[in-house]
Structure formats: C-alpha cells, structure tokens
Amino acid sequence: MATERMQVLTKGFFKENPVFIIMLGLCPTLGVTTQVVNGIGMGLSVIFVLVFSNIFIAMLKNIIPNSVRIPAYIVIIAAFVTIVEMVMHAYAPSIYQALGIFLPLIVVNCIILGRAEAFANKNTVLDSFLDGVGMGIGFTLSLTLIAFIREVFGAGTITLVPIGGFDGVIEIPLLYTYPVRVLTLAAGALLLMGYLKAFFEWNAARKRG
Amino acid sequence: MAYIAIFITYIFINNFILSQFLGLCPFIGVSKNSESAIGMGMAVTFVMGIASIITWVVYNLVLLPLGLAYLQTLSFILVIAGLVQFVEMIIQKNSPALYQALGIFLPLITTNCAVLGIAIMNITEGYNIMESFSAGIAAGIGFTLALVLMSNIRERLDLHPVRKAFRGVPIAFISGGLMALAFMAFDKSLLTNLLG
Amino acid sequence: MRQMARVGITLALIASIAATSLAVVNAVTAPKIAAYEQQVIENALKQVSGGFELGESTTDTGDEAIGIIHRLTGDDQKTTGYILQMTGTGYGGSMTVMASYKTDGSVIDARLLANAETPGLGKKAEVPAYMDKFKDTGADSPVPVKKNMLQKDDADSIGGATVTFSGVARAIAHGSDYVKTLGGK
Numbered sequence: 368m369a370t371e372r373m374q375v376l377t378k379g380f381f382k383e384n385p386v387f388i389i390m391l392g393l394c395p396t397l398g399v400t401t402q403v404v405n406g407i408g409m410g411l412s413v414i415f416v417l418v419f420s421n422i423f424i425a426m427l428k429n430i431i432p433n434s435v436r437i438p439a440y441i442v443i444i445a446a447f448v449t450i451v452e453m454v455m456h457a458y459a460p461s462i463y464q465a466l467g468i469f470l471p472l473i474v475v476n477c478i479i480l481g482r483a484e485a486f487a488n489k490n491t492v493l494d495s496f497l498d499g500v501g502m503g504i505g506f507t508l509s510l511t512l513i514a515f516i517r518e519v520f521g522a523g524t525i526t527l528v529p530i531g532g533f534d535g536v537i538e539i540p541l542l543y544t545y546p547v548r549v550l551t552l553a554a555g556a557l558l559l560m561g562y563l564k565a566f567f568e569w570n571a572a573r574k575r576g
Numbered sequence: 577m578a579y580i581a582i583f584i585t586y587i588f589i590n591n592f593i594l595s596q597f598l599g600l601c602p603f604i605g606v607s608k609n610s611e612s613a614i615g616m617g618m619a620v621t622f623v624m625g626i627a628s629i630i631t632w633v634v635y636n637l638v639l640l641p642l643g644l645a646y647l648q649t650l651s652f653i654l655v656i657a658g659l660v661q662f663v664e665m666i667i668q669k670n671s672p673a674l675y676q677a678l679g680i681f682l683p684l685i686t687t688n689c690a691v692l693g694i695a696i697m698n699i700t701e702g703y704n705i706m707e708s709f710s711a712g713i714a715a716g717i718g719f720t721l722a723l724v725l726m727s728n729i730r731e732r733l734d735l736h737p738v739r740k741a742f743r744g745v746p747i748a749f750i751s752g753g754l755m756a757l758a759f760m761a762f763d764k765s766l767l768t769n770l771l772g
Numbered sequence: 773m774r775q776m777a778r779v780g781i782t783l784a785l786i787a788s789i790a791a792t793s794l795a796v797v798n799a800v801t802a803p804k805i806a807a808y809e810q811q812v813i814e815n816a817l818k819q820v821s822g823g824f825e826l827g828e829s830t831t832d833t834g835d836e837a838i839g840i841i842h843r844l845t846g847d848d849q850k851t852t853g854y855i856l857q858m859t860g861t862g863y864g865g866s867m868t869v870m871a872s873y874k875t876d877g878s879v880i881d882a883r884l885l886a887n888a889e890t891p892g893l894g895k896k897a898e899v900p901a902y903m904d905k906f907k908d909t910g911a912d913s914p915v916p917v918k919k920n921m922l923q924k925d926d927a928d929s930i931g932g933a934t935v936t937f938s939g940v941a942r943a944i945a946h947g948s949d950y951v952k953t954l955g956g957k
Binding site for chain 2 (some may be wrong): 453568
C-alpha cells in the first residue's frame with residue numbers, strides 16, 4: 368500500500384513527466400523559461416493550483432453532475448488561478464511581471480484539467496493530493512531545467528531570488544560577454560525543446576534495450 | 577491604419593505560435609496532416625473572433641462598472657467554454673458539412689491558450705471593440721498560417737529518413753524553431769517602415 | 773426538469789462560492805498591490821529628480837504618449853524642470869519610460885519602468901547606467917535616436933536590442949520636444 372502511494376507521488380517526476388513524456392502544458396514551458404526564477408515561480412504556481420484543484424475535485428466528485436463536470440472543474444481551477452495571481456501580484460511583484468499573461472493562462476494549462484479528468488475525479492482525496500504534488504514537481508523540474516539551459520547559455524546569467532546583499536543574479540564570466548542569444552528567443556526555445564525531447568526518446572529507447 | 581497595423585502585428589510580428597508560445601499543444605498535436613491543420617485553424621480563428629467581442633463586452637460593460645475586474649479569468653474561461661459548446665450546437669444543426677470538417681476540433685479549443693490569450697491581451701492592450709475583433713481574427717489567421725506551414729513540413733518529413741530519436745515530435749519542434757527564426761525577420765521595424 | 777434544476781443549482785453554487793472567496797482574497801491583496809505600485813513610481817521619481825524638489829503633478833498633458841507631468845522646483849520654488857511619464861513601443865509591446873528634463877529640454881536622467889522586453893537583450897535597458905547615453909542631450913545636441921548617433925561603447929551596450937533602444941530613445945526625444953513647448957511654466 369505504501370509503495371503504491373509512493374508511486375502515485377513519484378510517477379510525475381520522470382516516468383510520466385508532464386512536459387517531456389506526456390507533452391502537456393507546453394506554452395508556459397517555453398514562454399516563461401527565459402530566467403531560472405521565472406521557471407521556478409511558474410512551477411510553484413502550477414503546484415499550488417494543481418494540488419488544490421485536485422483536492423477539491425476529488426472531494427466534490429460525487430456532488431458535481433457528470434454533464435457539467437468540465438465547466439465546474441474550470442470554475443474551480445480559475446478560482447485558484449486568480450488567487451495565485453492576486454497573491455503573487457501583492458507579495459512577489461517582479462515575478463508577477465515576468466510571468467505576465469502566462470499566469471492567468473494556467474487555467475487552460477492542459478496538465479491541470481488533464482489531471483482532473485484522468486485522475487482526481489476517480490480517486491480519493493489523498494491520492495489526488497499526492498498526484499497533484501508529484502505532477503507539479505515534475506513540471507517544476509522540467510521548467511527549471513529548460514530555464515537553466517536557456518539562461519546560462521542565452522544570457523550568461525542565473526537569476527534567482529535576491530536575498531540580503533545578494534542581488535539574485537549570478538553572472539557567468541565568458542558566457543555573459545558572448546551569450547548564445549538565440550536561446551533566449553522564441554526560436555531557440557523551440558529548438559532546445561526538440562533536442563531535449565529527442566534526448567528523452569533516445570534515453571527511453573536505450574532503457575528498453 | 578490602426579487595423580492594418582493590428583493585422584500585420586498579430587499575423588507576422590507577434591505570431592501566436594512562433595513568437596508568443598500560445599497554442600503550442602495543437603501546433604504539435606494537430607499538425608500531422610494539412611487537412612486537419614486547415615480545419616483546426618479555421619475553427620480557432622472563428623472562435624477567437626467571436627470570443628474577442630464577447631469577452632470585451634463582458635469586461636468593459638459588466639465587470640469594470642461593477643468593480644469586479646478580479647473575476648476576469650474566471651468569467652472569460654466560462655464565456656469561452658460556453659461559446660465553444662454553443663458554436664458546436666449551431667454548426668451541428670445548420671451545417672452538417674462544416675460540422676464534419678470542424679466538429680472534432682471544437683472541444684479542443686476550450687483549452688487552447690490562444691483563445692484565452694487573445695481575450696486577455698485585448699484588455700491589457702486597451703483595444704476598443706472593433707480592434708479587439710480584428711486582433712482576434714488576425715491572431716487566428718497567424719495561428720492557422722503557422723499550423724498549415726508546419727503540417728506541410730511534417731508531411732514532407734514523413735518521406736525522409738529521420739534518425740529514430742528525432743522522429744515525430746522532436747523534429748517537429750526543431751522545424752518549428754527554424755520557422756520561428758525565419759519569422760524573426762518580421763519585427764517592429766517592419767511596421768515602422770511600412771506605416772511610418 | 774428536476775434533474776436540470778439540480779445541475780443548474782450545483783453549478784451556480786460552485787460559481788458563487790468561487791466568486792466569494794475571490795472577493796475575500798481581493799480585499800486582502802488589493803491595498804498591498806496599490807501600495808507597491810505607488811512605491812515603484814515614487815522610487816523612480818526620486819532617482820531621476822536630479823536633486824530637485826518634486827512639485828505638483830498633472831495628468832492633463834494634452835499629449836497621448838505622455839501620461840503624467842511632475843514639476844521639479846529648486847530652492848526658490850521656481851520651476852527648474854519636469855519629470856514625464858511616457859509610453860513607448862519596444863520589442864515586447866508598449867513600455868513605460870520615465871524621464872526628467874531641465875526647462876530647456878535637456879535630459880537629466882531616465883528610467884525604463886514596466887516593459888515586456890526580452891531578458892538578456894532589451895531588458896538590459898532597465899539598468900540605470902543604460903540611460904547615461906541620453907544625459908545632457910536634447911538642448912545643445914539632439915537626443916540620439918539612431919545607433920549611429922552614439923559613441924562606440926554606447927552603441928555596443930545596445931547589443932542586439934535595437935528596437936528597445938529606439939523605443940526608449942523616441943520616447944525621451946518626444947518628451948524633450950514637449951518640454952520645450954512648456955517654456956518653463
């Protein structure tokens with residue numbers, strides 16, 4: 368039983384990674400990953416929305432009539448997205464600015480509605496919670512990886528949260544002067560995503576033998 | 577003049593897929609053959625145009641006067657979901673041929689971020705109702721353009737030997753990246769040069 | 773029929789609970805957001821004021837691209853310059869530029885505020901030193917609006933972000949012309 372629970376949690380990290388394996392939620396994956404801090408911020412917002420919408424949908428699964436379940440899910444998801452939006456605007460305004468339109472667009476992030484349909488409306492509250500956390504962490508890991516590559520090579524910096532005297536930006540000597548600029552642009556993001564996906568395919572094929 | 581600028585901006589300069597990253601899921605998912613790409617593109621353009629008008633009205637005539645601007649996301653997505661359902665019903669009843677062509681794509685449109693994206697952009701850009709409608713249609717045309725180009729590339733790629741790990745989605749992303757590079761030739765200076 | 777009513781009521785109930793909870797969160801966060809935005813503008817005003825006192829401000833500018841004018845005064849309450857808050861167009865759409873001028877139209881300092889420029893490219897214009905190339909231009913020498921009007925080092929600092937530069941420069945140049953029409957009032 369315990370190992371099954373663990374699997375519900377960890378399957379989202381790699382085996383069913385929402386970005387690289389199931390290929391959901393691609394727009395924010397490429398749209399916000401120009402800086403590491405944005406990738407993490409987006410990931411955390413999605414974890415919050417995913418966990419709470421999963422919990423509520425699992426709780427209400429017997430009350431919501433089947434014929435209007437999609438609109439009902441959308442209302443629940445949109446409410447949590449707006450809460451994230453308002454809280455972030457108030458307490459983390461610079462990340463709010465950077466995420467821009469992709470913050471309200473979490474509503475239509477296929478991961479969240481996808482998990483509601485595929486998991487939360489058939490499983491218990493606890494399992495849905497674990498599924499939300501696992502999928503959210505998998506999403507955040509993927510975004511951080513993409514953002515890390517794009518920012519390090521594309522701008523020569525690593526932008527994190529400013530703490531105390533540290534202004535939050537690490538400059539990488541040679542790359543800062545001669546960055547591979549295309550990586551910060553739309554074209555570079557698509558190219559990088561293609562190569563990363565090819566790597567995952569190759570890796571999966573290698574494991575199968 | 578403003579309308580020409582909106583069309584050029586949303587079709588070429590800020591192409592939703594190739595520079596704004598909106599609507600990537602169908603870009604990868606529905607671009608395997610050009611027939612379905614055209615169908616999806618038309619359905620999206622249609623819904624984006626109408627959704628632009630309705631969300632503009634909802635925001636400016638209902639939410640703003642009542643001081644409920646924070647319900648924007650919630651009401652927009654409900655409007656879009658309802659609209660898609662409604663359009664599906666109308667088309668099914670009145671034009672079976674069109675329904676045959678667009679029907680299977682319609683349910684996918686609710687979760688297409690391009691539609692909610694243009695609705696929110698119209699508000700942040702401060703467009704009036706006609707500008708919103710034009711932006712919706714133009715963004716839809718831009719989406720269709722990228723989708724159709726992509727599907728043609730993928731149809732040709734099917735005939736070529738591609739390394740196993742790159743087959744399918746990875747090579748699609750890389751082709752998309754190269755297309756985005758080409759679209760970078762369209763930037764704001766194009767608009768300044770054309771319209772002064 | 774009863775089935776339909778049940779469906780409708782459930783959906784309406786969920787929607788109203790959602791709307792109510794949003795209203796509560798909004799009530800908590802709205803003042804915080806307003807205060808922060810005020811703070812950003814005040815900080816920028818202080819930075820560009822060039823050591824002068826901030827006088828009264830007006831939104832009645834008679835110019836679409838200029839949102840607010842703040843008057844700058846010296847020790848004797850006479851107008852020594854203006855701070856303008858303007859909108860320009862960059863690579864990522866519209867952006868807010870704040871610039872301060874002496875009464876003859878020469879630039880004291882400037883800042884790029886809200887913008888959607890590309891990090892690593894246009895975003896670099898947010899660094900205060902970016903605006904050094906505009907300082908003291910606008911009266912005796914024109915505001916540089918093209919890359920070839922700059923010293924080599926300054927031109928290099930723009931890198932690939934020519935669109936951002938010309939957006940910022942055009943806004944600043946427009947402000948300079950506008951200040952000249954005010955005639956020190």
